[in-house]
Amino acid sequence: MRVDQLLQRVQADPEAAPPDWVELRAEIQDEHARATTAEARVALLGTFNALMDLVERSSIVPENLATFRQTRLRDYRQMVLREAQIGEHVCTETLDAVTRREVDAGRLSPDDELRQRAVREMAAPHPTRAQLMAMDAQRRAQASQLTQTQPASRWRRALTWWRRT
Numbered sequence: 001m002r003v004d005q006l007l008q009r010v011q012a013d014p015e016a017a018p019p020d021w022v023e024l025r026a027e028i029q030d031e032h033a034r035a036t037t038a039e040a041r042v043a044l045l046g047t048f049n050a051l052m053d054l055v056e057r058s059s060i061v062p063e064n065l066a067t068f069r070q071t072r073l074r075d076y077r078q079m080v081l082r083e084a085q086i087g088e089h090v091c092t093e094t095l096d097a098v099t100r101r102e103v104d105a106g107r108l109s110p111d112d113e114l115r116q117r118a119v120r121e122m123a124a125p126h127p128t129r130a131q132l133m134a135m136d137a138q139r140r141a142q143a144s145q146l147t148q149t150q151p152a153s154r155w156r157r158a159l160t161w162w163r164r165t
Contacts, residue, residue: 003031003040003043003044003047006024006027006028006031006044006047007043007046007047007050009024010024010047010050010051010054011050014054015058016054016058016059017051017054017055017058017059018051021051021054021055021059024051025048025051025052025075028044028047028048028051029048029075029078029079031044032044032045032048032079032082032083033082038083041079041083042101042105044079045076045079045080045102045107046105046107048075048076048079049076049107052072055068056068056069056072076107076108077114080095080098080099080102080108080114081095081114083098084098086129086132086133086136087132087135087136087139087140088136088139089127089132089135089136091127091129091132092118092121092122092126092127093122093126093128093129094129095114095117095118095121096118096119096121096122099112099114099115099118100115100118102115103115
């Protein structure tokens with residue numbers, strides 16, 4: 001589903017959360033995982049926040065509010081971290097840029113743990129984005145070679161023999 005369609009579903013009723021808000025939240029997260037541009041990811045983060053604000057105001061009972069806010073923050077942080085991920089690693093430079101963008105947009109507090117982590121890691125020695133991309137490319141190439149050169153298992157050889165007879 002496109003970002004603008006998700007936003008329209010969120011904004012359909014400005015007074016109440018959509019009845020399918022849990023599914024809509026999952027769709028936003030899935031779309032964010034597939035997004036290939038910063039603009040799309042920014043729009044999806046904004047849509048996510050709009051949905052969660054609406055749900056918090058209209059659907060969450062006070063005794064569940066703390067749990068809801070923790071879950072919301074966890075989901076948001078996962079999307080931010082996914083944006084900064086290169087292969088199996090989080091790129092410090094990208095995390096710094098993304099958290100700075102999110103602070104500037106008002107979606108993330110400057111005191112947030114994720115922003116503070118980015119600031120600390122930028123001050124320490126860290127692999128560059130180019131180095132992480134090279135490491136990921138090397139890991140993928142090795143994994144590809146391993147699957148191409150791996151000998152057949154005993155079961156596979158037995159199955160092949162059995163089919164021939």
